[in-house]
Amino acid sequence: MVPEVPFGPAMELAGIFVGALSGGLAAVRKTFDVFGVLVLAWAAGLGGGLMRDVLIGAIPPVAIANWLFIVTALAGGLAMYFFHPRLVRARRTIAVLDAGSLALFAVVGTIKGLQYDSGLVAAVFVGTITGVGGGVLRDLLTAEVPAVLHHRELYAVPALAGAALTALLWETGLLTNATTALVVVLVFALRLAAMRFHLSAPGPWQGRRKRR
Template sequence: MDAFTSGPVSYLELVAVFVAAVSGGLAAVRKRFDVFGVLVLAWVTGLGGGILRDVLIGDTPPVGISSWKLVTAAIAAGVIIFFFHPGLERMRRSILVLDAAALALFVLQGTTKSLDLGAGVLASVVVGVLTAVGGGIMRDVLVGEVPLVFADRQLYAVPALIGAGITAGLWQLGVLGLGTGLGVVVLVFGFRVVSLARGWTVPRPGAGWTARWGRGSGRMER
């Protein structure tokens, strides 16, 4: 599956990292971080999912700290955000679409890399999803927010999970290649974009839950 990490697809990966890093840089700007904070948040958000992937499958040092191309893509996003963040406001819709593409690429690449390194099907699906959502979770924790992906009811992790599952299935059948891989990307991307356009959501637990329970329940209701 080198097709996903070299050649034309690797350029797409740089775009994916850049787009994810933009969301990290913007979160840092909103929190009034300084220039170092903006650059680190861009790096963590763009590459944190892949770093988590590589640590979990034992491929150290992670490419998110060793690849000049990837680190440059993430830091470049941070620099651009630092200087030009108001301009990016107008591109909100474009960035959401690019972010859906990044989600799809991260899932395919994270799952495939993990499978190729022998991590097994289940671990590879988990790692594929974490590659896609891990950077955003780190971003939210570092700016002091509850991770959006856990609470905003959007279909973000669900397309990732489906894409990772299909990728693993194709790999087990021995038919994961450039064509089928791009099929996965199109599917995850399309599912995400359609769900955005239609406002689809996933459910929350039932609303009748008001009771206090367990260790420290009191402070939970602050």
């Protein structure tokens, strides 16, 4: 009934780790101490799942209850704390990994929402939130406007598309291991294409457009 995402657990841990790197980097840039780096790593790696679990009633959220997830996020924070000059140079690699985690979080989050009987609309929402929520929490904790709201390239839209497609497949009984994997790949490809070709949502509407 409930499809397992192939390589899902390994990919989910990878997603948490990559999210944690982005949180650790934000903390390092604010010259936080090691504790602040770990908190930001946790928030960025697990914040999306935290919001999802609160919204669907999966209490306590895995973000505070699953020790393997937590250790993975903290490892990402420590890696960024110790190796950030080197990791910053690997930003292209990290961006690709981040696209992978966005894809997987969106699909896995939607499926978890459906498993908790949240309904199709809510499942699409929580899937998208799972994908982008970690970054939002990271930015709120560093007093920044969430990057997802003013990304130059499409970021939330691929997650939303993947969540909607997952819910549609579920509703029509077509959600299998194979189709699930396919959606993950599609979201991943869409995000990579957005980065490669600078795809963006239409900016401010004023007859002519201004872009910040």
